Amino acid sequence: LRQDPATIGFNFGIYIHWPFCLSKCPYCDFYSRATKCDNQNSLIDEYLDDLNYYCEMTNKRTVTSIFFGGGTPSLISPHNIERIINFISKNWRLSPHAEISLEANPNTQTPTMFSDLRHAGINRLSLGVQALNDADLKFLGRTHSLQEAFSAIEQVTKHFANHSMDLIYARPQQTLVQWQTELQQAVKLGFKHLSLYQLTIEENTIFAKKGIQALEEQQATELYNFTNQFLNHNGYPRYEVSNYAPKDTQCRHNLLYWQGDDYLGIGKGAHGRLKRNGKFYALTHKREFEELSPQERAEELMIMGLRLDEGINKQHFFEICGIHLDDFINSEKATFLQNTNLISNNKNALQATELGFLVLNHIIEVLCS
Numbered sequence: 001l002r003q004d005p006a007t008i009g010f011n012f013g014i015y016i017h018w019p020f021c022l023s024k025c026p027y028c029d030f031y032s033r034a035t036k037c038d039n040q041n042s043l044i045d046e047y048l049d050d051l052n053y054y055c056e057m058t059n060k061r062t063v064t065s066i067f068f069g070g071g072t073p074s075l076i077s078p079h080n081i082e083r084i085i086n087f088i089s090k091n092w093r094l095s096p097h098a099e100i101s102l103e104a105n106p107n108t109q110t111p112t113m114f115s116d117l118r119h120a121g122i123n124r125l126s127l128g129v130q131a132l133n134d135a136d137l138k139f140l141g142r143t144h145s146l147q148e149a150f151s152a153i154e155q156v157t158k159h160f161a162n163h164s165m166d167l168i169y170a171r172p173q174q175t176l177v178q179w180q181t182e183l184q185q186a187v188k189l190g191f192k193h194l195s196l197y198q199l200t201i202e203e204n205t206i207f208a209k210k211g212i213q214a215l216e217e218q219q220a221t222e223l224y225n226f227t228n229q230f231l232n233h234n235g236y237p238r239y240e241v242s243n244y245a246p247k248d249t250q251c252r253h254n255l256l257y258w259q260g261d262d263y264l265g266i267g268k269g270a271h272g273r274l275k276r277n278g279k280f281y282a283l284t285h286k287r288e289f290e291e292l293s294p295q296e297r298a299e300e301l302m303i304m305g306l307r308l309d310e311g312i313n314k315q316h317f318f319e320i321c322g323i324h325l326d327d328f329i330n331s332e333k334a335t336f337l338q339n340t341n342l343i344s345n346n347k348n349a350l351q352a353t354e355l356g357f358l359v360l361n362h363i364i365e366v367l368c369s
Contacts, residue, residue, distance in 0.1 A: 012061040013256045014088060016047065017267030018073040022108065026141040026206035027168070027199060031269030032071045044080045048087050050266050053287055055091045057276060058264065063092045065099040065253035068122075071269070074104035078116035085121040099124055099162075099252045106152035107144035114155040124162040124251075126195070127152060132182045136171055141206070157190055162249060164193035169227070170220040171199050172213060179223050180230070187234045192249040196227060197242050221358060228354075241307045241357065258308050260301040260320045273300075275320070297321045298328050299368050306364055311344070311351020325350060329367040337363060 017031075024034040037043060066088060068081065081102070088094060101124040102117060110116075114125065129149045131137045137146060144152075156163050167186060169179055186194060201207050201214050214220070228238050236244035240258060243251065256263050265272035265283055272283035280292040292300075298321045305312035317325045329350070337343045342356035342363055356363055 010061075011064045011252070011256055011259075011261040012058070013065040013067065013253050013261070013263040014051070014063055015253070015263055015265045015267075015270050015272070016066065016068045016073070016084060017070060017265065017270035018068065018076055019071040019267065019269050020075055021070065021072045022075075022105070023141065023143050024206065026210070026212075027201070029202035029205050030071075037075070040077060040080060044076075044083060047084060047266050050287065051084075051087055051091070051264075054264050058262075058274070059092055061092060061262070062095050063088055063098060064095045065256065066101070067253040068102040070103055072105055072108055073102050074108040074113065074117070078113070078120040081117060081122065082120035101126055101251070101253055103128060104152070104156075105142075105144060106149040109152060109155070114152075114159045118159045123160065124164070125156050125160045126164040126166065126193075127156050127191075128166045129153070130166060130168045131171075132167070132185050136174075139171065140168060153189055162193075163191050164195055164245075164251065165189065165191045166195045166197070168197050168199050170215040170223050172215055174215060174223070176219075176222055176226060180226065183227065183230055187231070187236065193243070193245040193251060194231065194236055195243050198224065224358075237309075239309050241360065255308075258304045259313075259316065260297075260304060278322075280321070294321050294323055295328075298323045298325075302329075302368055303364055306350070306352050306360060309351070311349045313349055314347070330369055333366045333369070337366065343367075 019031055019033050020037045021032050021034050024032065066085065068076070085100060100122050102122045103126045104114075104117075105128050117125065127149075130140050130142055132146065132149070134146050137144065137149075153165075165186065167182070169182070198220055199214055201212055215223075231244045232238065235246065237246065238244050239247075239250050240254070243254070245251070253263075260273075262274050263272050264274075265285070268285045270285060274281045274283060280294065280297040282290045282292055284290070298317070301312065301317055301321060305317070312325060314325045317323070334343065334345055334350075337356070338345050341353055342359065344351050344353055352360055352363060
């Protein structure tokens, strides 16, 4: 597969998936393994081989972001993190403003882990705290205490200028007052970015097998509405369904997914998207290419793009998939959704309204039907 000149000017990212964890969280349905990696150096060698394989078909692209996700990528030694970043910088043009993120848990650090990660080349650290009280940390199966979280937060904000924190809310029996208290505490911690996910009980998770029930929908909606209002008032405007930050600290790598740009996925649990020779491909481990039709790619752009507050840029949509967005969607149903104040649809963009965000899956289904 040759390079596609039409994509050269677009953002381009590389996702590195590390599947190993200290333990399996009961809510998690991502691919991960609660075991130690037996030979980390050997596995990193395989990652570099995969990167080398994709290099020839993409090395004219400028890498604008690298994201180490998992699993628990803070279990990778800083030396091996540096090996990967150095390999990418030698084989692609790495943007001088590239965002290089890594997800970490509060209790996977050695005394110098965060400073070592910064020295290795990480410039954005995402900390998986998940709750700000010990009772809910235990319920969520987290292996760190609140005190360990605070210690990690101190180190993260000391060594990184760009950082994010993950929290999970709408836990069973959680009240609005409890969540208000936790959010007030969260904004005082000084993170540049917050990712706040409503707890959902996915099939085949430990929670599902135990019969744990999610918070009732009306109560969860109440918590979500308060979250949006409170964080916007406190300098964290929502820019995606679950993500809050000013424009200059939005996660640029995740924006690749939501805006439909290309990225490589390295590791057993990773996937990617590439446009080559005018065709669209879904990439999966190991070095598998599945061709997508323009209609399939357009549907993906709808599903991902409507998650953004700014919605889908129609020109960008056309540049990616070659289909005009207004020709792709069901125009009659789009008019109905607009008249009922669920979407805004103008010549430049299609976006969900505040009311529409509460029924986003329904909107996407209707527009793509």
